[in-house]
Amino acid sequence: MALLEVNDIHTYYGNIHALKGVSFEVDSGEIIALIGSNGAGKTTTLRTISGLMAPRDGNIVYDGRDISATRADLLVVRGISMVPEGRGVFAKLTVEENLDMGAYIRADGDVAEDLASAYAMFPRLQERRKQLAGTLSGGEQQMLAIARALMSKPRLLLLDEPSMGLAPVLVDVVFAAIQRIASEGVTILLVEQNAHMALQIANRGYVLQSGEVALSDTAANLQRNEVVQKTYLGID
Amino acid sequence: MFRNRSGEFSWVDFTIDVLRVLIVLAVVVGAWNTLSSGRISLAQWVNLLAAGLAQGSIYALIALGYTLVYGILLMINFAHGEVFMAGAFSAFFLAEALNRTGFLNEQPLLAILLLIMFAGLVSMTVAVLVERIAYRPLRGSPRLVPLITAIGASFFLQYAFRGLYGSNFKAYPQLQALQGALQIGEFNIPITQIFVFSSALVLMLGLHWLVERTRIGKAMRAVSENKEVARLMGIDIDWVILFTFGVGGFLAGAAGVINGLFRPQGVNFYMGFIPGIKAFTAAVLGGIGNIPGAMLGGLFLGVIEAIGPNLVLAGLGIPGANQLKDVIAFTMLVLVLIFRPQGILGERLSETKA
Numbered sequence: 001m002a003l004l005e006v007n008d009i010h011t012y013y014g015n016i017h018a019l020k021g022v023s024f025e026v027d028s029g030e031i032i033a034l035i036g037s038n039g040a041g042k043t044t045t046l047r048t049i050s051g052l053m054a055p056r057d058g059n060i061v062y063d064g065r066d067i068s069a070t071r072a073d074l075l076v077v078r079g080i081s082m083v084p085e086g087r088g089v090f091a092k093l094t095v096e097e098n099l100d101m102g103a104y105i106r107a108d109g110d111v112a113e114d115l116a117s118a119y120a121m122f123p124r125l126q127e128r129r130k131q132l133a134g135t136l137s138g139g140e141q142q143m144l145a146i147a148r149a150l151m152s153k154p155r156l157l158l159l160d161e162p163s164m165g166l167a168p169v170l171v172d173v174v175f176a177a178i179q180r181i182a183s184e185g186v187t188i189l190l191v192e193q194n195a196h197m198a199l200q201i202a203n204r205g206y207v208l209q210s211g212e213v214a215l216s217d218t219a220a221n222l223q224r225n226e227v228v229q230k231t232y233l234g235i236d
Numbered sequence: 237m238f239r240n241r242s243g244e245f246s247w248v249d250f251t252i253d254v255l256r257v258l259i260v261l262a263v264v265v266g267a268w269n270t271l272s273s274g275r276i277s278l279a280q281w282v283n284l285l286a287a288g289l290a291q292g293s294i295y296a297l298i299a300l301g302y303t304l305v306y307g308i309l310l311m312i313n314f315a316h317g318e319v320f321m322a323g324a325f326s327a328f329f330l331a332e333a334l335n336r337t338g339f340l341n342e343q344p345l346l347a348i349l350l351l352i353m354f355a356g357l358v359s360m361t362v363a364v365l366v367e368r369i370a371y372r373p374l375r376g377s378p379r380l381v382p383l384i385t386a387i388g389a390s391f392f393l394q395y396a397f398r399g400l401y402g403s404n405f406k407a408y409p410q411l412q413a414l415q416g417a418l419q420i421g422e423f424n425i426p427i428t429q430i431f432v433f434s435s436a437l438v439l440m441l442g443l444h445w446l447v448e449r450t451r452i453g454k455a456m457r458a459v460s461e462n463k464e465v466a467r468l469m470g471i472d473i474d475w476v477i478l479f480t481f482g483v484g485g486f487l488a489g490a491a492g493v494i495n496g497l498f499r500p501q502g503v504n505f506y507m508g509f510i511p512g513i514k515a516f517t518a519a520v521l522g523g524i525g526n527i528p529g530a531m532l533g534g535l536f537l538g539v540i541e542a543i544g545p546n547l548v549l550a551g552l553g554i555p556g557a558n559q560l561k562d563v564i565a566f567t568m569l570v571l572v573l574i575f576r577p578q579g580i581l582g583e584r585l586s587e588t589k590a
Contacts, residue, residue, distance in 0.1 A: 076470030
C-alpha cells in the first residue's frame with residue numbers, strides 16, 4: 001500500500017482553479033520528483049498535502065487515513081514534514097532555536113541526540129548555532145530548513161524547490177543530503193524546477209502541467225523522454 | 237532641510253522642520269529657566285525621577301500586553317486597559333478580606349504575592365475570553381473589524397464590572413510595610429515606589445525568561461514571525477495566540493494590584509481607560525511589537541510625565557504645570573508618530589506589517 005495517495009484533488013485560490021484533478025502515489029522509501037514549469041501547480045500540490053490548503057474536491061490518503069481536511073500542525077505529529085518554498089527559516093531566531101522549533105511536537109529525550117546528528121549532517125550549522133538565522137547565506141538557510149524539517153522525525157518529507165537560488169556547488173551539497181536522508185528510510189516528495197537534478201536522484205517522477213499530471217514514469221524513462229528533454233531539461 | 241527626498245521644496249517637510257525647531261527651542265528655554273531659577277532642589281528632582289520610574293513601570297507592564305498581542309496578530313487590543321481594570325478591581329475585594337483578617341499586615345510579602353497571583357489570573361481569564369469570543373472568530377477579516385470589536389469588548393467589560401461591583405471608587409487598604417521612605421544618601425525614596433519598581437522588574441525578568449528560554453516562548457516568536465511556517469513545525473498557532481493573550485493579561489492584572497497599592501485614589505470600573513491609553517502610548521514610543529521597547533517606553537513615559545511639566549512647562553511660565561502631565565504624555569505620542577513612527581527600538585515597518 002502506498003504511503004501517500006493523492007486522488008483527483010482540486011484546489012483553488014479564491015476563484016482560481018489551481019489544481020484540476022491531480023492524482024499520484026508515493027510508496028514508502030521512494031524519492032518522487034514532481035517537475036513542471038512555473039505555475040504548473042507544484043507548490044500548490046505540496047501545500048495541499050501538508051494541510052496549509054484544503055482541496056475542494058478529491059482526497060489525500062496518508063498511511064491508510066484520509067487527511068484531506070487535517071490541519072497542518074496535526075499532520076506534523078502524524079509524520080509529514082515540509083521544507084517550504086523560499087526556506088522559511090525564522091530569521092529572528094538563532095539557528096539552534098530554529099532547530100528546536102522543528103522538534104516542537106516532540107516530548108522525548110532524544111532531541112539533543114538529533115540536534116547532534118543535524119549538526120553532523122551540516123557542520124556549517126554547528127559553527128553558526130548561536131547566530132540569527134536571518135544572517136545566514138541562502139545555502140546555509142536551505143540546510144537549516146532541511147535540518148529543521150527532520151527534527152520532527154518525519155516519515156514523509158516534502159521539499160519545495162530546495163535548489164532555488166543556490167550556487168551549483170551548494171545544489172550538489174543539498175541533493176547529496178536529500179539522498180542521504182532517503183537512505184535512512186525517509187520517504188521524499190521533491191518539487192523542483194531543476195528537473196535535471198531531481199530526476200537524477202528520484203525513483204519516479206510526475207510532470208505537472210497547468211494543474212494536471214501530464215506524464216508519469218520512472219525517473220530514468222523521464223530523463224530519456226523527448227518532451228521532457230526539450231521542455232524541462234533544455235536538451236534539443 | 238525644507239526639501240523632501242526628491243530634493244523639491246515641500247510644505248509638509250517645511251512645517252515638520254519648523255515644528256522640530258520650535259520644540260527644541262521650547263524644551264531648551266523651559267529647562268534653562270527652571271534650572272537657572274533653582275526652584276527645584278536636587279533632592280526634589282530625584283523624588284520626581286523615582287515617582288516617574290514607579291509610574292512608568294506600571295505603564296510598562298500594561299504596555300507589554302499591547303506589544304505582545306501586536307507582535308503576534310498585528311492588532312491593537314483596545315480592551316487591554318479593561319483587562320488591567322478587571323484584575324485590579326477583583327483583587328480589591330481579596331485585599332479587603334485579607335485586611336479584615338489581619339493577614340495583609342502580618343504577612344505582607346505573602347499577601348502581596350497572593351494578590352498579584354489572584355489579579356493576574358482574573359485578568360488572564362478575561363483576556364483569554366475576550367480573544368476566544370471577540371477576536372478569534374474575526375481573525376482574517378479586514379483590520380478595522382477587530383478594532384471595532386475591541387472597543388465593544390472594552391465597553392462591555394467596563395459596564396459588566398460596574399454592574400458587578402458598583403461605580404464607586406474603592407481604595408485598597410494601606411499596607412504598613414509599604415509606608416515610610418528609605419533614606420539613600422541624602423535622598424528620601426518612598427518605599428511604595430521602590431516596591432512598584434522592583435516588583436515590575438521581577439515580572440519583566442520573568443517575561444524575558446519565558447520568551448527567550450522556554451519552548452512556548454520560542455513558539456511565540458516563531459508565530460510572530462511566520463504563522464504558516466510555524467504551523468509546519470507542528471505549532472498550534474491558535475493555542476500560542478491564546479497563550480500570548482493570557483501572558484499579557486497576567487502582567488496587566490499584576491500591574492493592577494501594584495497600581496492599587498501604589499496609588500491612593502482607588503479602583504473603579506473606569507480606571508483602565510487612561511492607563512490603557514498611556515500604556516499604548518508607551519508601547520508605540522518603544523516600538524510596538526518590541527518587548528524591550530515596551531519596557532523602555534513605559535519607563536520613559538513615566539519619567540517624562542513626572543519631570544517634563546516641572547522642567548519644561550513650569551520654566552515657560554505655564555501655571556499648574558503638574559496638572560498638565562497628560563498633555564506631555566500625548567504630545568510625546570504625537571511627536572513620536574511624526575518623527576519616529578517605528579518607535580525608539582522599533583524597526584521600520586515593512587509594507588506587510590504596516
